Amino acid sequence: MVYGIAELHQHKTFLTKNYLIRMIYSVETESCDRVVLKNNCQKIRGSYFLFWRKNLVDIVDSHCHIDFEQFDQDRDQVLQNAAKLGVSRLINPSIDMETSQRVVNLVRRYPNIYAAIGCHPYQALKVNDEALVSLTELAKEAKVVAIGEIGLDYYRDHAPKAEQYRAFEAQLMLAKSLNLPVIIHQRAAAADTMTILRHWGAGGNRPGLVLHAFSGDAAVVEDAVSLGFYMGIGGPITFKNAKDLPGVVQMMPIDKILIETDAPFLSPHPHRGKRNEPARVVLVAEKLAQLFDIAVNVLVKQITANTEALFRL
Numbered sequence: 001m002v003y004g005i006a007e008l009h010q011h012k013t014f015l016t017k018n019y020l021i022r023m024i025y026s027v028e029t030e031s032c033d034r035v036v037l038k039n040n041c042q043k044i045r046g047s048y049f050l051f052w053r054k055n056l057v058d059i060v061d062s063h064c065h066i067d068f069e070q071f072d073q074d075r076d077q078v079l080q081n082a083a084k085l086g087v088s089r090l091i092n093p094s095i096d097m098e099t100s101q102r103v104v105n106l107v108r109r110y111p112n113i114y115a116a117i118g119c120h121p122y123q124a125l126k127v128n129d130e131a132l133v134s135l136t137e138l139a140k141e142a143k144v145v146a147i148g149e150i151g152l153d154y155y156r157d158h159a160p161k162a163e164q165y166r167a168f169e170a171q172l173m174l175a176k177s178l179n180l181p182v183i184i185h186q187r188a189a190a191a192d193t194m195t196i197l198r199h200w201g202a203g204g205n206r207p208g209l210v211l212h213a214f215s216g217d218a219a220v221v222e223d224a225v226s227l228g229f230y231m232g233i234g235g236p237i238t239f240k241n242a243k244d245l246p247g248v249v250q251m252m253p254i255d256k257i258l259i260e261t262d263a264p265f266l267s268p269h270p271h272r273g274k275r276n277e278p279a280r281v282v283l284v285a286e287k288l289a290q291l292f293d294i295a296v297n298v299l300v301k302q303i304t305a306n307t308e309a310l311f312r313l
């Protein structure tokens, strides 16, 4: 069975009865990473194959926007692509009040998708008393598992900083009162985000939290670990110009890592720039397995356990 597929292009993934098989690199590229080879791959007829036992593969994409219009034409197909690779569950965060309602409607129809509700920092001006009451109502739905994505974003000034702090803190308090974990978005605002979270996290007695699309430095990792936060890793870890990120990720305890796509954004290498989809979280898992020098099955098992613990799946 394996011999017949040796000519396929690199990064091709296919499924047999007992294995999920990914062809990693052909010999011609001469770029196969030794670490991957040692732990995960077999060389067959000049090409390298990664074998995952199907029954061990159970992956959660901890952050994707499958409700976005980019998936309106082929949502069911995209979900099938994910399921074929073992991506069995998805967490779909919201960015404003409209998407919060839309995501709740979506998860009613799809048993394997879970919702997070809340307003992204771009929407800070919309977070008023009425919005907080609506979010509280929506949170009564059984499949609402988190508040998010909320946080600070100084990269684009869609809302003044003072408004962002107010909206962020109000939603953090809401999460505490509802005892729901939190999905944090921060961009170019790591220091202020951590100051607010340190204050919020002090004294214990609060739900869990993930820093989604982690982009901090070693100091942020140290802070996050001391506060018991999880860190979400996605497509950027696979980029050729990932710079310091791989080194920073290697400092993280594996039991504090989640994997995510942020689909339709941040497509991993070699699909960078194209529409992302949850199936590609597999590429993030493989990259992390290389970085930690462990078998991808072992890594995925731990990360799925982390995700289940945070979101109480």
Ligand SMILES: [Zn+2]
Pocket: 063, 065, 093, 149, 262
């Ligand atoms: Zn997102």
